[in-house]
Amino acid sequence: MMHSPFLRPAPGVRGVMLTVLLALLPGIAVYAWQFGAGILVNLLLASCTAVAAEAAMLRLRGRAVGLAVGDLSALVTAWLVALSLPPLVPWWLTVLAVLIAIVAAKHLYGGLGQNPFNPAMAAYCAMIVAYPALMSQWPAPGQLDFGAQLDLILGGPRNIDAISSATVLDALRTGLRTPGATVDALRQTSPFGAVGGSGWEWVGAAYLLGGFLLLARRVITWHMPLAFLLTLALVSGVAWLIHPAQFAPPWFHLASGGTLLAAFFIITDPVSGATTPRGKLIFGAGIALVAWLIRSFGAYPEGIAFAVLLMNICVPLIDMKTQPPVFGHRGGESP
Amino acid sequence: MRALRKLFSFNGGVKPAPHKAASIAEPIAIAPLPERLMVPLWQSTGAAALPLVQAGDRVLKGQRIGAADGGLSVAVHAPSSGTVLEIGPQPMAHPSGLLAPAIVLATDGEERWTELEPVNVGGTPPDALRDILRDAGIVGLGGAVFPSHQKLRPGAHGTRTLIINGAECEPFITCDDMLMRERAAGVLRGAMLMKHILQAREILIGIEDNKPEALAAMRAAAGSEAEVVAVPTRYPAGGAKQLIRVLTGIEVPHGRRSTDYGVQCFNVGTAFAIHQALDHGQPLISRLVTVAGNVARPRNYEVLIGTAMREVVALAGPRPDTNRYIMGGPMMGLPMPGFDVPVVKATNAILAGSPTLFPPAPPEQPCIRCGDCARACPADLQPLELYWFSRARNFGKAQEYHLFDCIECGCCAYVCPAHIPLVDYYRYAKSEVWAREREKEAADAARQRFEFRNFRQEREDSEKAAKLAARNAAAAAAARAAADSPAPSATAAEPAEPAAEGQKKALIAAALARAQAQQAAAPPRNTDDLSAETQAEIAAIEARRQEPATTANIAGGDATGTSATPTAMPAAADKKKALIAAALARAQAQQAAAPPRNTDKLSAETQAEIAAIEARRQQAARLPPEPAPEPPREPPLEPPK
Numbered sequence: 001m002m003h004s005p006f007l008r009p010a011p012g013v014r015g016v017m018l019t020v021l022l023a024l025l026p027g028i029a030v031y032a033w034q035f036g037a038g039i040l041v042n043l044l045l046a047s048c049t050a051v052a053a054e055a056a057m058l059r060l061r062g063r064a065v066g067l068a069v070g071d072l073s074a075l076v077t078a079w080l081v082a083l084s085l086p087p088l089v090p091w092w093l094t095v096l097a098v099l100i101a102i103v104a105a106k107h108l109y110g111g112l113g114q115n116p117f118n119p120a121m122a123a124y125c126a127m128i129v130a131y132p133a134l135m136s137q138w139p140a141p142g143q144l145d146f147g148a149q150l151d152l153i154l155g156g157p158r159n160i161d162a163i164s165s166a167t168v169l170d171a172l173r174t175g176l177r178t179p180g181a182t183v184d185a186l187r188q189t190s191p192f193g194a195v196g197g198s199g200w201e202w203v204g205a206a207y208l209l210g211g212f213l214l215l216a217r218r219v220i221t222w223h224m225p226l227a228f229l230l231t232l233a234l235v236s237g238v239a240w241l242i243h244p245a246q247f248a249p250p251w252f253h254l255a256s257g258g259t260l261l262a263a264f265f266i267i268t269d270p271v272s273g274a275t276t277p278r279g280k281l282i283f284g285a286g287i288a289l290v291a292w293l294i295r296s297f298g299a300y301p302e303g304i305a306f307a308v309l310l311m312n313i314c315v316p317l318i319d320m321k322t323q324p325p326v327f328g329h330r331g332g333e334s335p
Numbered sequence: 336m337r338a339l340r341k342l343f344s345f346n347g348g349v350k351p352a353p354h355k356a357a358s359i360a361e362p363i364a365i366a367p368l369p370e371r372l373m374v375p376l377w378q379s380t381g382a383a384a385l386p387l388v389q390a391g392d393r394v395l396k397g398q399r400i401g402a403a404d405g406g407l408s409v410a411v412h413a414p415s416s417g418t419v420l421e422i423g424p425q426p427m428a429h430p431s432g433l434l435a436p437a438i439v440l441a442t443d444g445e446e447r448w449t450e451l452e453p454v455n456v457g458g459t460p461p462d463a464l465r466d467i468l469r470d471a472g473i474v475g476l477g478g479a480v481f482p483s484h485q486k487l488r489p490g491a492h493g494t495r496t497l498i499i500n501g502a503e504c505e506p507f508i509t510c511d512d513m514l515m516r517e518r519a520a521g522v523l524r525g526a527m528l529m530k531h532i533l534q535a536r537e538i539l540i541g542i543e544d545n546k547p548e549a550l551a552a553m554r555a556a557a558g559s560e561a562e563v564v565a566v567p568t569r570y571p572a573g574g575a576k577q578l579i580r581v582l583t584g585i586e587v588p589h590g591r592r593s594t595d596y597g598v599q600c601f602n603v604g605t606a607f608a609i610h611q612a613l614d615h616g617q618p619l620i621s622r623l624v625t626v627a628g629n630v631a632r633p634r635n636y637e638v639l640i641g642t643a644m645r646e647v648v649a650l651a652g653p654r655p656d657t658n659r660y661i662m663g664g665p666m667m668g669l670p671m672p673g674f675d676v677p678v679v680k681a682t683n684a685i686l687a688g689s690p691t692l693f694p695p696a697p698p699e700q701p702c703i704r705c706g707d708c709a710r711a712c713p714a715d716l717q718p719l720e721l722y723w724f725s726r727a728r729n730f731g732k733a734q735e736y737h738l739f740d741c742i743e744c745g746c747c748a749y750v751c752p753a754h755i756p757l758v759d760y761y762r763y764a765k766s767e768v769w770a771r772e773r774e775k776e777a778a779d780a781a782r783q784r785f786e787f788r789n790f791r792q793e794r795e796d797s798e799k800a801a802k803l804a805a806r807n808a809a810a811a812a813a814a815r816a817a818a819d820s821p822a823p824s825a826t827a828a829e830p831a832e833p834a835a836e837g838q839k840k841a842l843i844a845a846a847l848a849r850a851q852a853q854q855a856a857a858p859p860r861n862t863d864d865l866s867a868e869t870q871a872e873i874a875a876i877e878a879r880r881q882e883p884a885t886t887a888n889i890a891g892g893d894a895t896g897t898s899a900t901p902t903a904m905p906a907a908a909d910k911k912k913a914l915i916a917a918a919l920a921r922a923q924a925q926q927a928a929a930p931p932r933n934t935d936k937l938s939a940e941t942q943a944e945i946a947a948i949e950a951r952r953q954q955a956a957r958l959p960p961e962p963a964p965e966p967p968r969e970p971p972l973e974p975p976k
């Protein structure tokens with residue numbers, strides 16, 4: 001017999017995931033416009049791999065395939081993986097990354113809702129550790145036509161010069177190793193745009209737009225993005241004020257790399273993130289702090305992925321320690 | 336016009352579509368007198384009433400036919416004049432489909448009243464007034480059916496504010512709305528009577544702001560006697576705790592009486608019933624019922640208690656695809672086991688359901704920890720954590736996360752994108768906790784019995800030894816005396832006797848001390864400091880889930896759940912019935928023995944409830960730790976809204 005509540009209008013997991021996919025569209029469109037249609041090929045590749053892997057894993061685990069694939073969560077993971085990777089990595093790297101995300105990070109931990117680590121970030125970290133060279137080849141905007149991009153994705157010979165335009169974070173890091181180099185001097189050079197990396201600023205703005213859609217549709221709350229962006233601005237701002245020659249200014253951190261994609265789409269992954277309001281603030285702030293430390297002092301140019309995984313580990317503790325007070329048990333002694 | 340009252344708010348809540356307009360188009364109608372009335376003896380929280388009539392007796396309308404059994408019980412009355420056909424087990428207005436004792440009347444159509452005596456309220460002491468209300472069968476008519484006389488005791492520091500709850504936040508239900516529109520003066524009069532009994536200083540009448548007509552009617556009736564406050568429309572604003580919070584800012588924690596915080600809250604229907612009981616001497620024999628849902632003409636009816644729901648719904652023109660009734664609203668209502676269950680004091684609404692109106696829940700998906708449930712929870716719980724702990728059968732943790740503060744409002748399940756029947760999990764967890772509590776109590780009792788037997792054994796042994804020693808000593812002394820001199824042997828034997836006496840006393844003292852130490856060391860039980868209200872609430876919780884489907888649903892998804900139920904039911908029903916009968920008998924015996932006061936121990940009624948759950952547990956499918964396999968068919972996907 002069915003029990004109350006008898007009204008169940010909630011849109012379903014599929015509805016939530018669909019909104020996330022929709023919110024990613026502006027970012028993807030700008031990405032393709034700035035850096036060529038290669039990213040679309042990657043997205044398609046990632047999507048197919050994800051759906052196939054999801055279906056295979058569900059069958060192996062003896063679960064109903066239709067419903068679970070239909071929840072679209074695998075597609076969201078696939079898109080986030082593809083958007084995090086450099087756009088011109090060979091096809092097998094994309095496939096491998098998605099497989100790691102779906103099979104290892106998601107299903108080996110028990111499937112949707114059970115994974116302690118953000119699948120997209122787990123895959124990203126695995127790739128950057130395994131293929132550091134391929135993972136640092138980013139194109140400059142408008143550099144290659146679609147045919148050339150397709151050729152690279154399909155595993156054509158990699159003319160390093162054409163695609164070695166490192167990300168701004170990378171350029172900054174290596175550039176600062178040369179004696180006498182300063183942030184300001186470096187930012188006059190090629191990969192840098194007005195605020196962040198040239199071209200990437202626009203992509204970031206489009207992600208921001210998508211993020212507002214998620215906020216408006218109440219798929220995410222403001223806690224994590226705000227805590228993340230504010231903390232990042234704060235720590236980078238303090239460091240920059242103290243030593244402007246060695247540290248990038250806060251707006252640079254906010255506008256470059258995966259900052260905005262992460263703020264609204266990656267750290268907000270509900271399954272592997274904190275759930276209480278205060279916990280979300282701590283979680284977002286923690287990621288920002290660790291990411292900035294890695295960006296500024298670590299071995300990898302982009303620290304968000306590792307920061308996310310690190311904070312994922314802390315989630316149970318954060319949630320446990322930040323349980324909000326329950327109705328009637330708030331402050332003060334009862335009479 | 337006085338200054339606007341500062342309102343507070345509660346967190347969470349949801350705004351389901353109200354569906355109220357249809358049933359307020361027409362005024363309240365009086366449902367026709369049925370030929371047969373089935374008056375359950377057990378209609379309120381607490382013990383069932385004791386029948387005062389026998390089969391064949393002629394009764395008058397309003398005549399008391401069941402007497403209150405103890406403090407947490409109220410009387411029941413004949414809703415019309417006629418003849419008692421039988422007293423025996425009848426279907427209950429309860430999802431369990433259980434039978435419970437009821438008095439069946441054949442009405443004679445004459446509607447001859449018994450003699451009604453209006454009460455001189457001013458000249459009657461409050462205790463007597465409370466007794467009158469108990470004997471008039473007055474219970475909370477908002478759906479909780481808690482005996483009102485029990486709530487009309489001023490708290491330790493007096494009751495400052497009397498709150499009359501006209502919020503009526505559940506979708507579809509409009510009986511309070513219509514009552515306030517049409518009978519505002521009676522509601523207000525009832526409120527003033529309660530204010531008098533409670534010696535309260537002010538009356539606040541809280542009404543959701545989507546009922547402008549009711550607000551206007553109550554304002555006109557209230558004058559300066561009471562303050563009518565429009566509260567924001569948001570489910571569950573009509574929950575007693577939520578309304579108290581909104582109107583006064585006070586949060587009454589779970590397990591505490593609101594009178595301890597200087598407030599008390601009654602439904603508008605209860606106020607009206609109290610007015611009728613005291614001013615007209617008329618007991619509670621009818622109530623307003625909203626008939627809505629899958630019917631052609633939704634409307635409010637004044638229905639005699641005991642009328643079959645089928646007859647009431649028939650007045651509103653049920654559509655042919657009606658497949659079940661829900662008693663109450665769609666958020667917290669109870670699915671009825673059949674169409675012929677009687678209208679009871681708790682029946683504020685009957686919703687005719689159909690597969691299109693209330694479609695079966697979509698298949699349960701994994702929790703994605705989105706936190707929507709936590710944002711919707713008016714009790715500020717973390718429903719997702721409660722869900723994980725309940726599902727993992729980690730009930731201790733669930734309690735740590737305040738499982739028992741859950742008011743089962745359904746907001747969490749309403750918003751959950753994974754369509755998890757969260758409230759079912761909490762009901763399940765709560766019943767498991769109570770079952771364990773009871774097992775532990777039984778074990779404690781057995782241990783005490785065992786220890787007492789050991790102690791008695793020990794005492795008897797040592798007494799024997801003492802006696803033996805005394806006898807030996809006496810013999811020895813006698814022998815010595817005989818040997819030494821012809822002195823009287825009694826002098827030697829005498830000191831031995833008091834020694835044995837002292838030893839016995841010491842043993843008893845030691846045993847007592849041991850028992851006390853044990854009691855002090857025993858961890859405080861959940862049940863130890865519960866108010867009568869909470870115990871009643873527990874009883875209600877338990878009563879609501881004496882049914883295998885609850886757990887079967889959780890265990891197997893809808894497909895397995897529904898297929899398992901029909902086969903499991905008949906076989907289990909007999910055993911269950913027997914167990915419940917036994918529990919009821921036990922409870923009554925206990926009640927006769929114990930003074931029915933607000934004790935700090937579990938009440939007999941609660942124990943009866945718990946015994947009933949045990950019956951349920953024995954046959955209910957256990958909650959599997961792993962999610963059950965999904966139904967084999969390809970389930971329809973929820974169309975995006």
Ligand code: SF4
Pocket residue numbers: 701702703704705706707708709718719722747750751752753754755757
């Ligand atoms: S609303 Fe449902 S899916 Fe979301 S966290 Fe709560 S239980 Fe999980």
Ligand code: SF4
Pocket residue numbers: 711712713714715716718740741742743744745746747748757758761
């Ligand atoms: S049913 Fe319980 S947990 Fe769910 S929203 Fe209501 S009070 Fe909170």
